[in-house]
Amino acid sequence: MPNLTATRPPQPWTAPTATGPVEATLRLPGSKSMTARALVLSACASGPSTLRRPLRARDTELMAAGLRAMGAHVSVVDDERWLVRPRELQGPAHVDVGLAGTVMRFLPPLAGLASGTVTFDGDPQARLRPLGPLVGALRALGVRIEAAPGDGLPLTVHGTGRVTGGEVIIDASASSQLVSGLLLAAAGFDRGVVVRHVGRPVPSAPHLRMTVQMLRAAGAGVDDSTPDIWAVEPGRLSGRGWDIEPDLSGAVPFFAAALITQGEVTLRDWPRSSAQPVDRLRSLLGQMGGEVALGADGLTVRGGGRLHGLDADLSDVSELTPALAALAALADSPSRLHGVAHIRGHETDRLAALARELTALGADVTESPDGLEIRPRPMRGGLFRTYDDHRLAHAASLIGLVVPGIELDDVACTSKTMPEFPALWSAMVAGKS
Ligand SMILES: O=C(O)C1=C[C@@H](OP(=O)(O)O)[C@@H](O)[C@H](O)C1
Numbered sequence: 323m324p325n326l327t328a329t330r331p332p333q334p335w336t337a338p339t340a341t342g343p344v345e346a347t348l349r350l351p352g353s354k355s356m357t358a359r360a361l362v363l364s365a366c367a368s369g370p371s372t373l374r375r376p377l378r379a380r381d382t383e384l385m386a387a388g389l390r391a392m393g394a395h396v397s398v399v400d401d402e403r404w405l406v407r408p409r410e411l412q413g414p415a416h417v418d419v420g421l422a423g424t425v426m427r428f429l430p431p432l433a434g435l436a437s438g439t440v441t442f443d444g445d446p447q448a449r450l451r452p453l454g455p456l457v458g459a460l461r462a463l464g465v466r467i468e469a470a471p472g473d474g475l476p477l478t479v480h481g482t483g484r485v486t487g488g489e490v491i492i493d494a495s496a497s498s499q500l501v502s503g504l505l506l507a508a509a510g511f512d513r514g515v516v517v518r519h520v521g522r523p524v525p526s527a528p529h530l531r532m533t534v535q536m537l538r539a540a541g542a543g544v545d546d547s548t549p550d551i552w553a554v555e556p557g558r559l560s561g562r563g564w565d566i567e568p569d570l571s572g573a574v575p576f577f578a579a580a581l582i583t584q585g586e587v588t589l590r591d592w593p594r595s596s597a598q599p600v601d602r603l604r605s606l607l608g609q610m611g612g613e614v615a616l617g618a619d620g621l622t623v624r625g626g627g628r629l630h631g632l633d634a635d636l637s638d639v640s641e642l643t644p645a646l647a648a649l650a651a652l653a654d655s656p657s658r659l660h661g662v663a664h665i666r667g668h669e670t671d672r673l674a675a676l677a678r679e680l681t682a683l684g685a686d687v688t689e690s691p692d693g694l695e696i697r698p699r700p701m702r703g704g705l706f707r708t709y710d711d712h713r714l715a716h717a718a719s720l721i722g723l724v725v726p727g728i729e730l731d732d733v734a735c736t737s738k739t740m741p742e743f744p745a746l747w748s749a750m751v752a753g754k755s
């Protein structure tokens with residue numbers, strides 16, 4: 323695997339300012355969420371699989387490393403292809419989850435299926451991210467786990483090679499990944515699984531649909547016909563070729579640049595039918611004054627003359643909140659972004675961090691328990707702290723398009739999902755992409 327730290331950009335990094343409308347046609351890396359699921363499903367399959375155009379970034383490399391530690395063979399054939407050969411999962415093994423929600427929620431259920439002990443830990447902030455409901459559910463399904471107080475990281479899964487499975491109740495209001503993790507491993511449980519969510523709504527519905535869709539593509543029997551209940555039948559998964567779509571969430575800052583500068587950005591290689599919430603993005607950017615079109619060249623976003631504020635419940639697309647908050651701070655009217663209380667448990671407390679950093683640059687931002695109210699005001703340059711959060715870095719870069727002197731303390735945190743972000747961003751702003 324390539325060394326992602328070798329290309330570290332200078333720190334702090336001054337976000338480039340746009341001198342006119344941004345015009346770009348881009349090829350962006352594959353979806354983090356699809357790559358993570360394809361890796362997990364491939365490691366559980368009965369034959370080899372190929373991932374075409376996977377995301378090569380910290381989160382997915384940690385996922386591959388975690389699966390390798392448990393015995394799976396994951397190899398890089400070339401820049402565009404990874405090959406996964408499933409093997410009996412085994413401990414002893416240690417999995418570094420980094421700060422990846424996908425790794426910390428998708429691999430402990432698989433570790434239950436391994437023979438031997440698998441330990442998990444990650445970055446200091448990963449220890450603060452919600453994991454308890456998954457630990458509780460796995461225990462109820464027959465897995466022996468030791469966890470830190472509060473059932474967070476670090477944890478030790480004592481795999482026996484078998485998980486009984488069956489029915490389980492979980493409160494997944496803190497993260498859809500708590501459900502996805504159970505479902506992705508469940509075909510290997512003796513009785514499969516029936517997961518019932520009880521609690522405030524589960525966020526990120528499109529990610530759960532992606533889980534179900536990819537499980538079915540791998541041959542699993544999945545019933546998601548009743549809201550808040552998901553059932554996976556026991557059975558063998560097939561190896562297959564996975565075509566990974568470009569990452570829509572990763573593309574959003576680039577699209578947002580078109581809205582801010584009244585330019586036009588096209589994302590190449592966008593599929594006709596997507597597992598990602600492109601219609602929702604079309605509607606959100608449309609409300610802000612942009613236009614989203616799917617054409618022969620790819621998915622294109624155009625700025626429409628004015629950038630309007632937005633009143634939206636973002637619970638289904640919460641990972642877009644930082645980029646949309648940056649747009650909101652530059653809009654011609656106030657915005658209310660809500661329904662995203664759970665992003666306080668993302669890479670950092672995103673609501674607190676956005677409120678603090680945007681306010682420090684001059685915006686008028688009020689934090690509510692589940693969102694932000696943003697009243698645009700003239701902003702000034704200054705330090706923008708990123709809190710190890712790639713999407714905070716995206717938000718800062720967006721403000722920097724029109725506010726000179728925005729300095730990111732750590733743009734390298736974008737390596738979580740796009741190590742090439744600083745280079746791609748600078749090239750786009752310089753008109754070289
Ligand atoms: O399953 C996935 O791939 C993801 C689900 C979502 O998590 P939450 O439901 O915790 O928001 C999303 O925010 C995250 O970036 C990726």
Ligand SMILES: C=C(OP(=O)(O)O)C(=O)O
Pocket residue numbers: 421422423424641668669713739
């Ligand atoms: C919330 C995110 O990541 P994770 O998969 O670590 O939860 C994100 O990428 O915005």
